[in-house]
Amino acid sequence: MKSALKVYNSLSRKKEKFEPISAPYVGMYVCGPTVYGEAHLGHARSAITFDIIFRFLSHLEYKVRYVRNITDVGHLEHDADDGEDKIAKRAKLEKLEPMEVVKRYTSYYQTSLRKLNVNEPSIEPVASGHIPEQIKLTQQIIDAGFAYVSNGSVYFDVLKYNESHRYGELSGRVVDELLTGTRTLDGQEEKRSPLDFALWKNASPEHIMKWESPWGIGFPGWHIECTAMSNKYLGTRFDIHGGGLDLLFPHHECEIAQSVAGLKTQPAKYWLHNNMITINGQKMGKSLGNFITLDQLFSGDHPILEKAYSPMTIRFFILQAHYRSTLDFSNEALVAASKGYKKLMNGLRILRKMEYSPIDTINVDEKQEQELINLTESCYGGLSDDFNTAITIASLFNVVKKIHTLQLNPSLFNNISKESFENMKQTFIALTNEVLGLLEEAPNNNEVLIEGLLEWYKQAKENKDYDQIDRIRAWFKACGMQIKDMKTSIDWAYEEA
């Protein structure tokens, strides 16, 4: 199964066989969020996409080191020149220390992802914690002759780089075309070419977040952090680099250039990009202001939300589409996802308790046996084909149908072997829980259930049905609770014994 895994590589624009540089080890770097605002559905898609990849590779027994960064500095507003640091801007706006902003939104992001059952990456480095590495890498690029110092800032020399390499190999862009299409912006005088991007920016005195460097006081450019941190934790060359499709250009293109220029190698073997979530046909994003935060989804507190959607519903919704397709948000689609998710969980509940139990002599029917085997294998087929969770989920639903059939007609067990049943059961549970990360969400109406039981208890008391009373008390006890009989009412309490 391991050898059959195929992934779509944005660099080659083809599906390729997945062969790690040094199996069984896999290094994966994914661009995480800039923590200057609440995490939204788009963040969830990226996180879940690479969570699945992380989980599936681990499931295939690769030893994966998954690095996902937190950008807490260096992201500029507007354009790359006279823009303001996003974090600093937000900090001013909220009258907070920049690190307060970072802390708040980092924890918001992590908490939301935890609710979505996204596993934590192996390493989650922050840009501000890697300033020396970024300075060092910048120096290496200067030394290699691909960057220049200008007015206290350092810029990557795109045209120079393009003489010996190809700037645009990932995004399919051509430098000449980029030049003609470039708008003239203010503050470009420092740069030799408008395509040049900052590796290090000179900080003005009022700038809040700044560090010392060989070129004066400043802060790192946006693209350099990912190259510096991926290099630090995964080496100069690693297996997978991921991120949102919107990061492909210029961010990932620049990463390649930085790595090739400063570290003399292509950073990643496979480049994977998840597509966007759209709302009314348009990309959901910060810039358009049409995003829905994860908390809003969970609480339903947003004008366009008709109701609240549980984290697992969101996860299921995202997994029902392939990660490279755009996925359109709508209440209707979310409601459908919610029901589909519950159907899958109901199947899981039945299967968990289901044992191989033929009622007559076993007489394996070749056709039914093969059908069951195919059903089980098709569940893997989806994930193995560029992590196509949509296909895997469709297959899982076919298994659910089979589960119901077996539950209704246990005599069908006679026609299948124990081995293939157990294999099906194990596969279903493993893929659903461990790989897709879809867990059961406990019903949240326990209060109602307890009230109902107390009502029943009261009835039993009135009827002096002591057997019934004892039984109900035992149920409460089993839940760490006890019933309190009072003169005028009945209530429950936590058992203190």
Next chain:
RNA sequence: GGUCCUGUGGCCGAGUGGCUAGGCUCAGCUCUGCAAAAGCUGCUACACCAGUUCGAAUCUGGUCGGGACCUCCA
């Protein structure tokens, strides 16, 4: 304007030369104290035009529509 992606049934969404995707919705049936669940059946699916082919939703060309990137963005 440039580069790229995309258009699938009431809705969402896989597929990519011949084989039922799947989920949700709606209608009918079986089961059923009622209901739900489950099962079965059905609801003019592949934007349009032309071509390649024994055969195309799937390949090629064109038309129309939608989107992404080119500026911060998952």
